[in-house]
Amino acid sequence: MKLCEYCMAEFEPKRPDQKYCRPKCARRYAQFKNFKKAGRTVYTRICPKCGRLFMTIDERKVDCQDCIGIDIKERLRKPKKKDDAIKAVNHMARASGMSYGKFVAQMSMEPLERK
Missing domain, CATH: 1.10.1220 (Arc Repressor Mutant)
Structure with missing residues (x-):
């Protein structure tokens, strides 16, 4: 078992050099690494809905991108x-x-x- 470098979730690696639990985590980690290089402030938070660790550049953001996406999909499913x-x-x-x-x-x- 390994820990994902982005969300700190435990996962079973498919390759010995695998660092992230899923491709989304790898893309997001690379994105926030670039934000840090550019001098932007990156906040590390824990999502209250799913419990995953995530990074954001918005100091007011509370939920991770996955949970926000789920909320948006639920809102779109409900007829107005x-x-x-x-x-x-x-x-x-x-x-x-x-x-x-x-x-x-x-x-x-x-x-x-x-x-």
Whole structure:
């Protein structure tokens, strides 16, 4: 068993000279090594969601890139309620033979006429 030089996770190396547990760790380590050479401040943090060690140049960043990616994918999977309402109104507008804009304008004008 070896420790990954980027995230400090234990892994079983496939080659004797393997330093990183996965290709993502190797790319990220090289990227942050270049940031250090360029004189930028690199922060080392532990992700509260997965427990992995990660590096960042943003002092406010808390989650690692993998967990942020998972959060974004989950948000994209969930349908937006606003879009469902717009689709329903668009469907009603097309059924009545109008465009979406005309239909919404007519819907908003009706309450004003009743007063």
